[in-house]
Amino acid sequence: MTSPNSTAAATRKLKTRTALRTAMLELLGEKPFDQILITDLTGRANVGYATFFRHYQSTEELLNEIAGDQIRELLDMSIPVLQQFDSSVSTRALCQYVFDRRSLWRTLLTGGAAHSVRGEFVRQAREWSRKSADAKTAIPLDLGTVCAAGSTIDALAWWLERTDDYTVDEIAAFIDQLIITPFIGDA
Numbered sequence: 001m002t003s004p005n006s007t008a009a010a011t012r013k014l015k016t017r018t019a020l021r022t023a024m025l026e027l028l029g030e031k032p033f034d035q036i037l038i039t040d041l042t043g044r045a046n047v048g049y050a051t052f053f054r055h056y057q058s059t060e061e062l063l064n065e066i067a068g069d070q071i072r073e074l075l076d077m078s079i080p081v082l083q084q085f086d087s088s089v090s091t092r093a094l095c096q097y098v099f100d101r102r103s104l105w106r107t108l109l110t111g112g113a114a115h116s117v118r119g120e121f122v123r124q125a126r127e128w129s130r131k132s133a134d135a136k137t138a139i140p141l142d143l144g145t146v147c148a149a150g151s152t153i154d155a156l157a158w159w160l161e162r163t164d165d166y167t168v169d170e171i172a173a174f175i176d177q178l179i180i181t182p183f184i185g186d187a
Helices: 005-026 038-045 049-055 059-084 087-100 102-110 113-132 141-160 167-182
Strands: none
Touching: 005 038, 005 049, 005 059, 005 102, 038 059, 059 087, 059 102, 059 113, 087 102, 087 113, 087 141, 087 167, 102 113, 102 141, 113 141, 141 167
């Protein structure tokens, strides 16, 4: 049986981490990641400076946690669509998701955390592919997953540097034609 004190502590911890994550997301909409200070985060989240360090070692660690969750949410939304419909529907959903959160994704994919975000995206995509080990693809599933995930992230980063030049539908068609369709073939 869980004690009331441990339940209260877990609730406080979750509330603090949620406040810090929300503060990071809000601040990313206002300024570049490299200009966000811990004092900015703690002030926005209404928590003490020392409290930040009980939860995270750095602003990068907080951003990486947010990135991992964003990638998980993106893949949880887009891969089942790929499995149920044709790839163009899935790439459209993926691009719309990124576009709707473009200030965050621009920071994740074009800022200092881009390398680790790309690695996390590939890692999580490979986890998904292991769940679909019996899937028929034109090339080995793991190799295709690594190449498709890495290339998709690269294409999204390229697009986020010039979102005014290409619509969601255009970039989704590019990703589908250049990356996804060659991987899945006629599957």
